[in-house]
Amino acid sequence: MPNGLIMKALAGYYYVYDKGTIIQCRARGVFRKQKRSPLVGDHVEYQAENTTDGYIMDIQERSNELVRPPIANVDQAFLLFSVKEPDFSAALLDRFLVHIERQEILPIIIVTKMDLLTDDEKETIQSFVSLYEKIGYQVRYTSSKVELDFSELTPLIKDKVTVIAGQSGVGKSSLLNLLKPGMNLETNEISSHLGRGKHTTRHVELIEIEQGLIADTPGFSSLDFEQMEQEDLRFYFPEFVEAMDECKFRGCLHDKEPGCGVKRGLEEGEIQQSRYTNYLQFLEEVKSQKRRY
Numbered sequence: 656m657p658n659g660l661i662m663k664a665l666a667g668y669y670y671v672y673d674k675g676t677i678i679q680c681r682a683r684g685v686f687r688k689q690k691r692s693p694l695v696g697d698h699v700e701y702q703a704e705n706t707t708d709g710y711i712m713d714i715q716e717r718s719n720e721l722v723r724p725p726i727a728n729v730d731q732a733f734l735l736f737s738v739k740e741p742d743f744s745a746a747l748l749d750r751f752l753v754h755i756e757r758q759e760i761l762p763i764i765i766v767t768k769m770d771l772l773t774d775d776e777k778e779t780i781q782s783f784v785s786l787y788e789k790i791g792y793q794v795r796y797t798s799s800k801v802e803l804d805f806s807e808l809t810p811l812i813k814d815k816v817t818v819i820a821g822q823s824g825v826g827k828s829s830l831l832n833l834l835k836p837g838m839n840l841e842t843n844e845i846s847s848h849l850g851r852g853k854h855t856t857r858h859v860e861l862i863e864i865e866q867g868l869i870a871d872t873p874g875f876s877s878l879d880f881e882q883m884e885q886e887d888l889r890f891y892f893p894e895f896v897e898a899m900d901e902c903k904f905r906g907c908l909h910d911k912e913p914g915c916g917v918k919r920g921l922e923e924g925e926i927q928q929s930r931y932t933n934y935l936q937f938l939e940e941v942k943s944q945k946r947r948y
């Protein structure tokens with residue numbers, strides 16, 4: 656049976672891409688009985704006599720699955736953070752990273768709107784963000800006002816399924832528009848009294864850009880720690896996982912426990928204070944959410 660990739664879902668139809676052709680398909684009734692439904696990003700088997708009346712027969716196992724936007728098999732997330740408008744926030748960056756790590760998606764940190772900074776300010780932000788490179792995260796700096804900077808991103812896209820994430824107003828739509836000039840997503844001028852834009856991008860579709868696929872709708876809109884276990888949080892901080900071998904207790908949460916490798920790493924400057932502070936803050940949040948049930 657032929658197979659392909661779902662690029663778009665709209666009004667009960669799925670648009671399956673197979674070797675340069677798009678086949679419009681419906682889902683087989685059996686999926687509804689099994690309470691399964693195909694997602695954009697799914698690799699599927701289908702049957703079709705022509706390009707408009709196909710049926711999806713089976714869905715291959717997913718490597719991950721996002722809820723908002725509904726999309727499967729995402730390889731990486733471009734995590735956008737602007738240096739200004741809105742201001743850069745390390746706490747929010749760490750929060751996004753936890754959610755992306757949790758989905759087993761590779762985060763790539765993209766610092767946007769560099770054109771708004773003086774040279775001194777640039778240096779400050781770069782030395783802070785380089786701490787994340789030390790942890791192992793890839794970092795890129797861009798400005799959608801200066802196209803040259805951004806050509807660095809295109810090699811990262813090839814052969815990958817990428818989702819773009821970041822809070823409102825950081826430049827997600829602007830970046831997508833630059834990557835694919837024909838796409839013309841609405842961009843928002845920031846409303847000055849609120850200091851943030853409102854979401855304008857809607858439907859989900861994978862778009863082919865530079866031999867890779869990018870979701871045209873940003874991901875990770877919900878950033879609470881609902882349904883997270885307090886024991887799991889520490890695994891979403893890669894540098895903690897490394898230091899954990901030194902912890903005296905196997906179930907160490909790196910909080911009040913004695914003989915903690917993470918706290919030692921902190922004292923020795925191997926682990927950043929802001930990362931640790933944010934971890935403890937998130938841990939409290941996870942605990943207090945649990946208490947509510």
Ligand SMILES: Nc1nc2c(ncn2[C@@H]2O[C@H](COP(=O)(O)OP(=O)(O)OP(=O)(O)O)[C@@H](O)[C@H]2O)c(=O)[nH]1
Pocket residue numbers: 767768769770771797798799800821822823824825826827828829830841842843844845852853854855856
């Ligand atoms: N100075 C400067 N402004 C930028 C840059 N990128 C985007 N902007 C501006 O920032 C504002 C928000 O950009 P968008 O691309 O709409 O941001 P978004 O992340 O898609 O926002 P939402 O749709 O609300 O999630 C717009 O006024 C853009 O023109 C940049 O690199 N430099």
Ligand SMILES: [Zn+2]
Pocket residue numbers: 899902903907908909910912914915916917918
């Ligand atoms: Zn510990």
